[in-house]
Structures are given as C-alpha cells and as structure tokens.
Amino acid sequence: MFSSQPITNRSFTIMVIFFMIGTSILIAPNALALNAKQDAWLSCLLGVVINLLLVWLYVVLGERHPEQTLVGYSEKLLGKWIGKFVGLLFALFCYLLASLMVGDMGYFLTTQALVETPIEYLQMLFVVSIVVAIREGLQVYSRVVEIFFPWILLLFLVLIVSLAPQFDLDKLKPVLEFGMAPVMKGSFSFFSLQEMVVLLMLYPFITKGKGRGRGFIIGTLIGGIVLVVTTMGSIVVLDYTQTANNFFPTYVMAKNISIGQFLERLEGMMMLIWILSIFVKVAITFHAAIIGIAQVFRIDEKILIWPLAIGMIVLSLMCYTNVIYVQHFLSLIWTPFASVFMLVIPLILLGVSLLRKSASVG
Amino acid sequence: MVLKPRTRIGMLVVIGTWFLTGCWDRHELNAIAIVVGMGIDKVGNEFRVSVQIVNPREVSSKGRGGGGSLAPAVTFEETGATLPEAMRRMTVLSPRRLNFSHLRIIVFGEDVARMGIRKPLDYISRDSEMRNDFYLVVAEGASASEVLKTYSAMDPIPSNNLNTKLAISDDLWAGTGKITLNQLLVDMATQGKSAMMTGIRVTGNRKVGETMENNRRIVPEANLVYSGSAVFKEDRMIGWIDEAETKAVNYVQDSVKRTLGIVSCPDGGKISLSVVQSKSNIRIRMNRDTPIINVYLRVEQDVSDVECNMDMSQMSTIDWINLQGERKIGDIIDKAISRVKGQLGVDIFGFGVEVHRQQPKAWHRIKDWNEVFRHAQVNVYPHVITRRIGTILQSVEHQTKGRG
Numbered sequence: 009m010f011s012s013q014p015i016t017n018r019s020f021t022i023m024v025i026f027f028m029i030g031t032s033i034l035i036a037p038n039a040l041a042l043n044a045k046q047d048a049w050l051s052c053l054l055g056v057v058i059n060l061l062l063v064w065l066y067v068v069l070g071e072r073h074p075e076q077t078l079v080g081y082s083e084k085l086l087g088k089w090i091g092k093f094v095g096l097l098f099a100l101f102c103y104l105l106a107s108l109m110v111g112d113m114g115y116f117l118t119t120q121a122l123v124e125t126p127i128e129y130l131q132m133l134f135v136v137s138i139v140v141a142i143r144e145g146l147q148v149y150s151r152v153v154e155i156f157f158p159w160i161l162l163l164f165l166v167l168i169v170s171l172a173p174q175f176d177l178d179k180l181k182p183v184l185e186f187g188m189a190p191v192m193k194g195s196f197s198f199f200s201l202q203e204m205v206v207l208l209m210l211y212p213f214i215t216k217g218k219g220r221g222r223g224f225i226i227g228t229l230i231g232g233i234v235l236v237v238t239t240m241g242s243i244v245v246l247d248y249t250q251t252a253n254n255f256f257p258t259y260v261m262a263k264n265i266s267i268g269q270f271l272e273r274l275e276g277m278m279m280l281i282w283i284l285s286i287f288v289k290v291a292i293t294f295h296a297a298i299i300g301i302a303q304v305f306r307i308d309e310k311i312l313i314w315p316l317a318i319g320m321i322v323l324s325l326m327c328y329t330n331v332i333y334v335q336h337f338l339s340l341i342w343t344p345f346a347s348v349f350m351l352v353i354p355l356i357l358l359g360v361s362l363l364r365k366s367a368s369v370g
Numbered sequence: 371m372v373l374k375p376r377t378r379i380g381m382l383v384v385i386g387t388w389f390l391t392g393c394w395d396r397h398e399l400n401a402i403a404i405v406v407g408m409g410i411d412k413v414g415n416e417f418r419v420s421v422q423i424v425n426p427r428e429v430s431s432k433g434r435g436g437g438g439s440l441a442p443a444v445t446f447e448e449t450g451a452t453l454p455e456a457m458r459r460m461t462v463l464s465p466r467r468l469n470f471s472h473l474r475i476i477v478f479g480e481d482v483a484r485m486g487i488r489k490p491l492d493y494i495s496r497d498s499e500m501r502n503d504f505y506l507v508v509a510e511g512a513s514a515s516e517v518l519k520t521y522s523a524m525d526p527i528p529s530n531n532l533n534t535k536l537a538i539s540d541d542l543w544a545g546t547g548k549i550t551l552n553q554l555l556v557d558m559a560t561q562g563k564s565a566m567m568t569g570i571r572v573t574g575n576r577k578v579g580e581t582m583e584n585n586r587r588i589v590p591e592a593n594l595v596y597s598g599s600a601v602f603k604e605d606r607m608i609g610w611i612d613e614a615e616t617k618a619v620n621y622v623q624d625s626v627k628r629t630l631g632i633v634s635c636p637d638g639g640k641i642s643l644s645v646v647q648s649k650s651n652i653r654i655r656m657n658r659d660t661p662i663i664n665v666y667l668r669v670e671q672d673v674s675d676v677e678c679n680m681d682m683s684q685m686s687t688i689d690w691i692n693l694q695g696e697r698k699i700g701d702i703i704d705k706a707i708s709r710v711k712g713q714l715g716v717d718i719f720g721f722g723v724e725v726h727r728q729q730p731k732a733w734h735r736i737k738d739w740n741e742v743f744r745h746a747q748v749n750v751y752p753h754v755i756t757r758r759i760g761t762i763l764q765s766v767e768h769q770t771k772g773r774g
Contacts, residue, residue: 120498125394136385181727249559250552264502264552272503 015210017219019150021227022157023292024207028059028231029160030289031112032201034256034282036235037242039339041251043194046180048248049240051194056232058199062350063228066204067221069358070211078208078357079300085360092304094353099300101349102206104327106293107320110135111328113286119331120259121279131321134287139317141291142298143310146213149291156284163277164234168241170265170274175244197339200346204228205354209296255331294320400426403466406443407529409514410490411479416449417490419456420515421468422529441582442526445518453493470499474533476506477514477570483600483607488558491605495551505536505548508600508607510569520572520592521584532594536568539596544620544629544645545613546596558605562722562739565602566619569610571595603716603740611710611718618706621699622665622719624650630674631702633694639678639767643671643695646757652724656732660746663721665703667752671695676765683763688756695754703750717743 015023040048040055073081079098083091113134114127122130141149184191207224214220242257245264251257262278265271298316302309328334373381407422428442446463450456460468476494478487494500509517522531540548546568549557557565572592578584579592599616600607611619620626626648633641647670655662673682673691680687710718722739725732736742 122395123498129394178727182730185730246552247556247560249556260502266503273501 013147014215015146015150015213017215017217017223019154020210020214020220021223021230023150023153023210023288024204024224024227025157025231025234026153026160026285026288027204027207027292028202028228029234029281029285030202031109031282031286032198032235033238033285034116034258034278035112036198036201037239037251037257038255039197039335040194040239041243041248041257043197044190045185045252046182046243046248047184047191048194048243048251049180049236050184051191052198052236052239053232054191054195055198055202056228056236058195059202059204059232060225060228062199062354063204063224065351065354065358066208066211067224069354069361070208070224071221072358072361073212074216075212077210077212077299077303078205078354079303080212081361082353082357083304085357085364095300095304098349098353099297099304101346102209102293102297102300103316103320104323105203105206106290106297107323108327108334109286109290109293110320111324111334113283113290114324115328115331115334116256116259116282120256128321128325131324134290135317135321138287138291138294139313141287142295142313146210146295149288153288156288160281160284163281167262167265167274167277167281168237170267170271171241171245171261173267174264175241177244179244179247180240197343200343200350201338202228202231203293203346203350205350206293206296208354209299210292397467397469401466402469403464404472405468405470406472406474406527407445407477407518407532408470408473408475409445409477409479409509409518410453410482411513411515412482412485413449416451417453417456417482418447418449418513418515419453419460420445420447420518421457421460421464422518422527423464423466423468424527428526441521443528445515447515453490454497470497471501473500473504474529475504475536477517477532478506478508478567479514480509480511480600480607481513483508483567483602486605487602487607488605491551491555491558495555500551502550502552505533505550506554506567507532507536507570507596508567510571510597510600510610512570512572516572516576517570517594520576520579520594521582521590522594523585523590526585528594532570535594536596540625541627542629544617544626547599547616547620547625558602560723562717562724562726562733563720564604564716564718564740566599566611566616566718567602568596568616569598569600571597601710601714601716601718603714608716609714611706611714614702615706615709618703619718621648621667621703622650622652624648631671631695631698633691633698635676635678635680637678637680639676641676641678641680641691641694642674643691643756644674645669645671652721654721654725654728656729659732659735660742661721661725661729661732663724663746663748665748665750667699667703667750669695669699669752669754670757671754672757673759675760677767678765679767679771680765681768682759682765688759692754692756695756696752699752699754700750703752707748707750711744715744716740721746721748 037048040051044051079095082094086094110131114131117130118125118127238258242251242261245261246257254260259275259278262275265274298309298312301312403423405421405423409420411418422443422445425440425442425444428440446460448456448460448463450459518528520528522528525531536546536548539546547566549567554565557563572579573595574592576592584591598610598612601609601611617629626645629645631643633643635641649668651666653664676682717740721743
C-alpha cells in the first residue's frame with residue numbers, strides 16, 4: 009500500500025499539528041475549566057509542556073529504531089510473544105481511540121448542528137471517507153492534509169481576530185486563586201487527550217534525518233499554541249462558568265462572533281476546523297491500528313480496512329451510550345488507561361533498547 | 371482497480387444516497403416560522419409562552435398587497451408545565467415549524483421574574499437552536515404576552531423594534547442595558563455580581579395598541595418604552611431601579627459608550643454635556659476585612675449646548691464645566707449606590723467581582739458578599755475632560771442678549 013517514497017518532513021509537521029488539535033480544540037476547554045476554573049489556560053499550557061516532553065521521549069525512541077514502527081520494535085525488543093502481545097494491545101488502543109473519536113464526531117454533530125439526523129448515518133459517511141483516504145495510502149492523505157492546512161490556519165485566525173472585541177482579559181483574574189493543585193489536575197486529564205504516541209506507528213515512513221524529530225516537536229508546539237489560545241479565548245469570551253458547563257464551549261464561543269451586525273454566524277468555521285482536524289486524527293489513528301494489527305499477524309493491510317472500519321462504527325456506538333458516560337470515562341478512566349500506552353510502554357521499550365545496546369557493546 | 375460499468379453505476383447510486391443523509395435536518399425556508407420574540411409568563415403552576423413570528427408575506431418587499439392588510443407578525447400563546455412542553459404544544463397553533471435561530475428578544479413577565487428565572491433559562495441555554503445574539507428584558511407592570519401583542523411604529527415587527535431600540539439606547543443614552551444570555555448566566559453564577567435586566571413598559575392605550583389602528587396614526591396610541599432596570603437577587607427579581615441609577619451602574623461597569631448629562635449655570639440656565647468616552651477603573655483596598663472600594667472614572671465630554679450667558683472663550687469656564695460634570699456624575703453614582711445598598715441590598719455594580727479579582731485572599735474570608743457590600747465604603751472619583759464645544763464659540767444667548 010505504501011509507495012517507496014517517504015512522506016516529507018513538512019507534511020509530517022502539518023499532520024502532527026492536526027493530530028494535536030484533533031478533538032481537543034472542541035472538548036478540552038470544558039474539562040480544563042471544570043478543574044482549573046479561570047486558570048484553564050495555564051492548565052492547558054502545562055498539558056502542552058507535558059506533551060512536548062512525551063514527544064521528546066517518542067523522538068528518542070523512534071530514532072533508535074528508524075526503520076520500524078512501535079509494534080515492529082516491541083517484537084524485536086521484548087521477544088516474539090511478549091512483543092506481539094504488547095504490539096496487539098497498542099494496536100487495539102489505537103482502534104478504540106479511533107472509534108471513540110468517531111463517536112465524538114457523531115455526538116457533536118447531532119447535538120449542535122444536525123439534531124434530527126441519525127448518528128449512524130453521519131458516522132457511516134465519515135468512516136467511508138476515512139476508508140477512502142486509507143485505501144489511497146499515507147502518501148495521498150498526507151498531501152490532502154497539506155491542502156487543508158492553510159485553510160484551517162486562515163479560519164482559525166479569522167475566528168480569533170473577529171472575537172477579539174469581546175475579549176475581557178480581566179476574566180483571567182485572579183491567577184492561581186487555588187494554587188497549582190487544580191491546574192495540575194486539569195493538565196493531568198488534558199495531556200492524555202492528544203495521544204501523540206500514535207504517530208510512532210507512522211514514524212518510519214517519514215523522510216529520515218534530523219528534520220523528522222524536529223517536525224514532531226515543532227508540530228506539537230504549534231498545535232499546543234492553538235489549543236492554549238482557544239482555551240484562553242473561551243474563558244475570556246464566555247467566562248469559566250459557562251466554559252465549564254457547555255459540552256462544546258469553543259463552538260459556543262464562535263457563536264458569539266458579531267461584528268457590525270453583519271459578520272455573524274461564523275460557528276460553521278469552527279465546525280469545519282474541527283471536522284477537518286478530527287478527520288485527519290481519526291484517519292491516522294485508524295491507519296495506525298491497521299498497520300499494527302497487520303504487523304502483529306503478518307497479514308495484508310488491505311483485507312483489514314473494511315471489516316475494521318465497520319467494526320469501528322459499531323464500537324463507537326457501543327462505547328458512546330451517552331455523553332455523561334463518556335465524560336466519566338474520560339475524566340476518571342482515560343488518563344490512567346492512556347498513560348499505559350503513552351508513557352509506560354514507550355518507557356519500557358526505551359529502557360530495554362538501551363539495556364540491549366549496552367549489553368551488546370559489553 | 372478495474373470495475374465493470376454496471377458495478378460502477380451501482381456504486382455511484384449507493385454513494386449518492388450517503389450524500390443525501392444531511393437532508394434529514396433540512397428545513398425549507400417556506401416551511402419554517404421564524405420566531406423573533408419570545409415571552410414567558412407564569413399562569414398558575416404553568417408557563418405561558420408567547421412566540422412572535424414574522425409574517426413572511428407582510429414583510430417581503432415584493433408582492434405586498436393592499437399596503438399591509440395583515441399583521442406584520444403573529445404571536446401565538448400556549449401553556450405548558452415546562453417551556454419545551456409549551457413549545458411542542460405550539461404545533462397545534464402554528465402552521466409551520468418554529469425556528470429559534472433568529473430570535474431577537476426574550477421578554478420575561480414581571481411575575482415570572484419575581485418567582486425566579488432559573489427554570490425557563492435552562493431550556494433556553496440547553497437548546498441548540500438558541501444563539502447568544504438576542505437580548506433579555508423584563509416587562510414592567512405587564513405580562514410578556516401584552517408586550518408581544520402591541521403594534522410597534524416604524525419597524526412593524528415588534529421584536530425587531532425592541533431589539534434595535536435597546537441597542538441604540540444602550541449605545542447613545544446608557545439609561546438601559548442590553549444583556550445577552552451568556553452575560554445573564556455569568557452574572558447569576560457569579561458571587562460578587564447580581565444580575566440586571568432592562569425593563570419594558572407598554573405606554574398609552576393598550577387596547578388600541580393591540581390593533582392595527584395603532585400603526586395608522588402619526589402619534590402611536592400605545593408604544594413600547596424601555597425604562598429602568600429590574601434587579602435580581604440570584605434568579606429572583608427583587609425590585610426596580612430607575613434610568614439614572616441604570617446609568618450609574620453602566621458608568622461603574624464601564625459600559626457607558628455615550629450619554630448626555632445636564633448641569634446648571636450660575637445664572638439659572640443649563641448646559642448639556644455629551645459624554646463621548648468613559649473608562650472606569652475599580653481599585654479595591656482592604657481595611658482589615660472590610661473592603662474600601664475606589665471607583666476611578668475618566669470621562670471625555672463634548673459641550674452640546676449652552677443655554678446661558680457664560681463666556682465660553684475663557685479657560686476658566688471650561689474648567690468650571692469640567693468640575694460641574696464631575697460633581698454631576700459623582701452625584702448620580704453616589705445616589706445610586708446608597709439607594710441600592712439601602713433598599714435592594716444586592717451588588718449590581720460588580721464590586722464583588724473586583725474584590726475577588728484583586729484581593730482573592732480576603733474574598734475567601736467573605737461569606738455573604740451582599741452583606742459586606744451593604745457596609746462597604748465606596749468612593750467615586752470622576753475625572754472629566756472637555757474635548758470639543760461644537761461649531762460655535764459663544765452661546766446664542768451671549769451673542770444676542772442686550773444687543774437689540
């Protein structure tokens with residue numbers, strides 16, 4: 009499925025930005041404001057820093073095994089059976105994540121915009137376009153992402169600039185009212201929403217060299233800045249009380265745009281940004297799951313796409329019984345659960361990799 | 371992948387159906403009723419909801435027969451135990467499906483405001499069709515449905531009329547306040563600030579106001595007039611403040627864009643001063659546990675007219691005008707604060723929010739802010755600068771007096 013031509017660093021960086029923005033731009037401010045109140049943006053900043061540290065870990069790990077995916081080198085490092093088991097767990101984590109995001113997408117659209125449309129049809133339509141993207145291959149959809157990028161950037165800037173008259177920066181005060189504890193609590197639940205570790209499954213397909221790791225880090229940073237600005241915007245426009253009580257605060261924030269009574273109803277732009285970025289994120293995550301499963305069982309990726317895509321819709325409907333259930337899941341279970349894959353597994357792999365190297369040297 | 375033509379066509383048809391799925395939520399323009407105004411009253415245990423709908427045939431510029439033989443808007447009323455129930459039941463009245471995304475104004479009847487607005491506000495903020503670009507007002511001495519039944523002059527759709535009237539008076543006069551849903555919810559959720567909504571009154575003959583006769587006259591028999599503001603304690607309305615007091619609140623909250631004030635000359639005449647810019651800055655100092663609230667105002671004004679015999683060419687006159695302006699503004703605000711403290715006892719000025727922001731430690735020791743507010747010392751320091759005095763120098767009185 010892959011042509012031999014690797015993905016350029018430029019499009020990788022853009023993919024990282026999209027991946028970082030992903031679902032978070034729409035749902036993260038809510039949880040952040042719930043924990044950290046008016047300090048949500050600080051919480052977000054801290055979460056981005058944690059993500060940068062994690063990405064640095066991934067780059068170190070990825071560069072030690074430049075030709076293989078995470079599933080590939082876990083088999084090499086941990087031995088055939090344990091390695092395959094860990095690889096399979098990781099692939100299933102990606103699969104669950106992708107279907108959760110499909111659920112997110114469906115719930116957002118049916119809550120805010122297409123209230124009467126059955127969620128199944130929206131998800132089917134969405135998943136079909138993802139399948140098309142993945143069948144065409146990483147080469148093709150990475151270029152699509154490059155085409156999306158200037159638009160997203162433009163729309164985001166238009167959104168922020170047209171909201172600027174409504175910014176009330178005093179709403180950020182008092183800073184650190186309850187100390188660092190709530191800020192850290194907020195960032196703890198925030199950092200696990202970006203799941204940058206998934207990109208390690210695509211890492212070997214990027215042009216090798218220094219630019220690869222740098223792109224990963226720079227992309228995370230830019231995406232992080234977008235998230236911090238959005239969170240801050242949501243607080244200074246809506247106040248933290250309303251940010252915390254809306255499921256999709258940034259969408260509500262965009263609804264507030266009103267310039268001279270004619271530049272109004274721009275929330276569609278927010279929706280577009282979100283749908284495009286979640287599309288990229290789901291495509292990459294689903295692709296990572298497929299690559300992982302294919303590598304574990306040594307089967308052709310192409311056979312897997314359709315059945316797993318259909319399964320993804322079913323899984324998302326099963327996981328997403330209602331929005332409260334998902335909120336509970338995200339706030340209580342997701343961070344420790346995701347940390348296993350985002351922190352523990354990469355750390356173990358890196359540790360073993362370092363040990364093996366020193367053993368072979370000694 | 372090479373496919374047979376038949377398979378290709380088959381796939382196209384299947385894919386085509388997917389793209390039609392968005393049509394589940396289609397609402398054709400000629401099948402929706404555009405709700406521009408909503409009124410909420412309490413009748414017994416139930417809510418009575420009035421929705422004002424644009425009458426499409428009457429407001430379109432083309433094909434308008436007989437110069438408005440039909441009412442420009444239609445108001446339907448329905449009761450229900452909850453707001454959504456009343457809305458749904460409205461389908462037995464309205465020939466079209468109600469669409470709320472162009473709502474211009476929500477009117478609360480005074481009785482429902484006094485009983486609490488938390489319950490109706492939930493639906494309004496939960497429903498996805500509602501936006502944040504409409505204003506909320508309270509009907510003074512009337513039910514919301516009476517307000518929405520009154521014909522309005524000039525802009526024939528009453529809700530539109532109410533919306534623009536509020537925006538313009540807020541902008542030029544500052545004796546009203548336009549409040550949006552988000553703002554109201556924030557005020558109600560914030561400890562150190564009580565909510566306020568502008569009041570709307572029906573003046574004149576209400577019976578005639580409900581007929582088209584009202585719009586046929588040059589001087590409308592009845593009219594919808596904004597006056598003062600309703601003050602809320604949490605979600606319950608507890609009283610009214612008048613226009614000057616509303617203006618004082620606007621000064622303190624830094625929401626005066628433009629307004630006009632009058633000062634008296636030594637010889638008994640009057641000078642009108644039009645405020646073109648106002649910036650307020652609230653500073654909180656703590657004296658042990660009681661806050662001292664200092665309000666610094668920087669106001670820029672133009673002289674609009676001089677109805678007395680003063681020598682406008684002198685610097686000292688301008689200084690004198692500045693001083694009078696400062697006294698006047700200080701006076702309005704002082705009076706408003708002492709009345710609000712004494713009679714209403716809730717902080718509508720948002721001083722508590724500033725205490726929270728500037729003295730967070732002291733704020734956490736305060737249990738009941740309104741209690742502290744009632745005894746807090748508030749100092750107002752207006753600083754007025756005169757910028758322009760219009761196109762002529764001396765007053766007409768100065769030029770013409772004793773020269774015939």
